[in-house]
Amino acid sequence: MATQRFSSDIGAFRRAALSCPIPNAVDLIGEKWAFLILRGALNGLRHFEEFQAGLGIARNILSDRLARMVAGGILERCPDPNDGRKVIYSLSRKGEGLLPVVVALRQWGEEWGHGSSEVVLADRRDGRAVRKICVQAHDGRALNLDELTWVRPDGESVEIRQAAE
Amino acid sequence: MATQRFSSDIGAFRRAALSCPIPNAVDLIGEKWAFLILRGALNGLRHFEEFQAGLGIARNILSDRLARMVAGGILERCPDPNDGRKVIYSLSRKGEGLLPVVVALRQWGEEWGHGSSEVVLADRRDGRAVRKICVQAHDGRALNLDELTWVRPDGESVEIRQAAE
DNA sequence: CTGTTTGGTTGCGATTTGCTACTGATATCG
């Protein structure tokens, strides 16, 4: 009945995937509008109408996404104390934690020609552009894909990639 | 006719958004399956059946996403020279450039409890875990949201966030 | 030649999108 005869490392991959946080994370912000709302929030958008006009998103979709992001702890929803009609959607600490993801994606887009870099993100202190985000070793050295492995916290190595040629 | 009377900074936001690479980038990988395929590819998955079994994705959807990612230059598709039935999907340099995005999202998920860190990404040279990815100033200092601004390449400051409030 | 693996495609019902119009609560204007 040929139970499992995988040609390479899907077995290991699936096992590792069980504990991988990415699928859950992707359910929260791995969707066009959710990600654009996040970008908007990082850039100071705070109200329903601002998101709607700023992103050009349909109102029912926006409503749904905001609710999900609030439920997911990325955004916080509170009535505007200065104007009873308005609601303020602000980033939680968890939401702010996504800054590196958004900036990394932006830098990737710039590097690969998905839009010009007319403005660039900079350190407010001195106005100098931020560094290119990269994966860094313990000592700060930049690492690329083939310099990485998976290890268990005890230091034991685990092969997931490279298992298959 | 009340043309534009935005209460805060959507005007500036929309202007900046025109040149922002994020919407295009999001069209390419800002979707659940595309992102999971990317993660799979970074972890060594290479064949159609591997992705299908590894991710549990429907075959028609997988087919569609692979084609899009090839068209978008993230993956490269080539027939396996050793087996005429197989096709190898491998990351292009552009695709590998997304490594920081994926790792940053994974770290965020770990930090905020979307999955355990049974295995951790490490420097293959010494087996030590990689650093937490963050936005860094020119001198390597970690920067958080409120320490950032937008500047034009000539150094001229541009207010997008913080314009409101 | 027979059976299996691989990488798809096709059909179809269920879900999700996105547009437009509407509502109800609160503010602003005169």
Add this chain to the structure above:
DNA sequence: CGATATCAGTAGCAAATCGCAACCAAACAG
């Protein structure tokens, strides 16, 4: 105060997309 405008959503509905299952042709393997 009364009329109007703003804000944050809902409601309805057509069109697009998803996801399952079945099917298929080409390329091996025995």
